Amino acid sequence: MPTLSSSAHCPSYCSSSSKLSTSSSIYGNHQRIAISSIRPKRFVPEKVSLRSNRNSYSNAVRMQDGAVAATVTSIGNETPFKKLRDGLLSVTSPEELGDTAGFDISKDKSTVSITVVGASGDLAKKKIFPALFALYYEDCLPEHFTIFGYARSKMTDAELRDMVSRTLTCRIDKRENCDEKMDQFLKRCFYHSGQYDSQENFAELDRKLREHEGRRVSNRLFYLSIPPNIFINAVRCASLSSSSASGWTRVIVEKPFGRDSESSAALTKALKQYLEEDQIFRIDHYLGKELVENLSVLRFSNLIFEPLWSRQYIRNVQLLFSEDFGTEGRGGYFDSYGIIRDIMQNHLLQILALFAMETPVSLDAEDIRNEKVKVLRSMRPLQLEDMVIGQYKSHTKGGVTFPAYTDDKTVPKDSLTPTFAAAALFIDNARWDGVPFLMKAGKALHNKRAEIRVQFRHVPGNLYNRNFGTDLDRATNELVIRVQPDEAIYLKINNKVPGLGMRLDRSNLNLHYAARYSKEIPDAYERLLLDAIEGERRLFIRSDELDAAWALFTPVLKELEEKKIVPEYYPYGSRGPVGSHYLAAKYNVRWGDLGVEQQL
């Protein structure tokens, strides 16, 4: 009996998934076969022909169980084919392709090398190494893997291990053998010091990687965790001097992907001098967050939501992001980007696209990304009059003084860079015509939170209108998807207060993750790293998506800078500029995050 399994996310390597080897599991709505159910059966696969408009396939074979597997050859770098469509089962590793595909089918003949470029930096320490360890702990990494740190800093392997060890923690529910697992993990970590623009240094890395890979099919993942001005040099050197000769080579690129349409297009063009689009994994870590991934499940697997998902029933949609700390430590980077580029153009817009897209043909990465591009291209570029910007100023509370944004030594004293922005966006298509999509993002606010709020329309001819007083807006249903912290999905409904009278109140139908699920939620970087290793592109940004996203924000960003628009100043730790309320009121909207929420 197929089960909806939480382990379905890491099916090809995780130990939990190998337990599925004697049966199939449900991955999305497509059947997926665990590798171990195929691998031991040596047989001669029948060659079949496979065609598509975009890719050419080679080595297409029919497996013993009827599934078709192939490798894609149009992208230069032969990559195992992964298609989740009618009749085609997921192929996640060379082993599945068998002898006729030119790979050695025994599992111990392939390896994955993960090189963290910029290993000495903040993101590497904070997110990437801990995520890799978590994947290792969960047995989600392949049997043969090696992790290399690469940066200019001089470090020995032992020093890298020491640095990494201080960043690793075990999940509360996974303490068993944790120290032992950490030691084993650290033994797989190595370091190479080199310049980002030196082909010679990357060639030295290549030699070290080859030593570790031996004669196995070598697959290589480079994570560019470096400032954007050195992306291209690093990609050039990595691709020319340390690409894999026998397996795939993939590069995870961190944001920012440019500052506007032009610089983003230039970055893409430069990357494509050295890499095919299929090798580029542009990361937006919000797409790896549990509740963002769940958006499609909520919409497309529950009858009660999708029919309501349109202008007919939805009054407005709000995408909210707040942090209760400033740009401390990252002011230098932040000042040339600002909150619109840092959060809105990517994280919030990606959520909006997933929220508003039409039903994709399938859960295949290209089908999903096609729908996201379509909805982004149906949007109106943001107008200056639909935008409010703010910057935090110093504030003293309880004897403690919190700094202004411009108190940061790396920020110019006269900086006009917004640390807060609110915006109203519109999608000019049949489903969403006239529905305001309001975004609000800010640093140094009163709380840390990310959520999606969907405010529904009034009930026509509501028999209970007189029970709500004059504020009928308060009586409409609201669906809240709290992405973080304390993940939850709750629906505000009107309910009769028990008793002999007829008094109504607002109560929550609450799916509170901590209460419902005992398993700790993996960090977004774990999911995304695993997907990159598996070649799953669903949660990464395609270049045309990126172009469409920049097209919406570039004109207003230019106007703000050319006109030197002064931000509205708000105290550190407050709810942000008052102007955001006027913006919402212009579209008859009240921000949903103002009141104290009732928690069940």
Ligand SMILES: NC(=O)C1=CN([C@@H]2O[C@H](COP(=O)(O)OP(=O)(O)OC[C@H]3O[C@@H](n4cnc5c(N)ncnc54)[C@H](OP(=O)(O)O)[C@@H]3O)[C@@H](O)[C@H]2O)C=CC1
């Ligand atoms: N930190 C975060 O929370 C987030 C970061 N990002 C993105 O991830 C990437 C990495 O971020 P983060 O780790 O904070 O960056 P860092 O500033 O910490 O830089 C990473 C490493 O790059 C090297 N480096 C730094 N500046 C330069 C320079 N001017 N020239 C050459 N090398 C340099 C340093 O290593 P060495 O000197 O040893 O070579 C440094 O340790 C960036 O693109 C950033 O925008 C995205 C989301 C969040």
Ligand SMILES: O=C1O[C@H](COP(=O)(O)O)[C@@H](O)[C@H](O)[C@H]1O
């Ligand atoms: O990309 C970024 O995200 C972080 C917030 O990420 P979260 O997962 O902690 O919510 C933000 O602080 C940073 O400015 C931005 O670059």
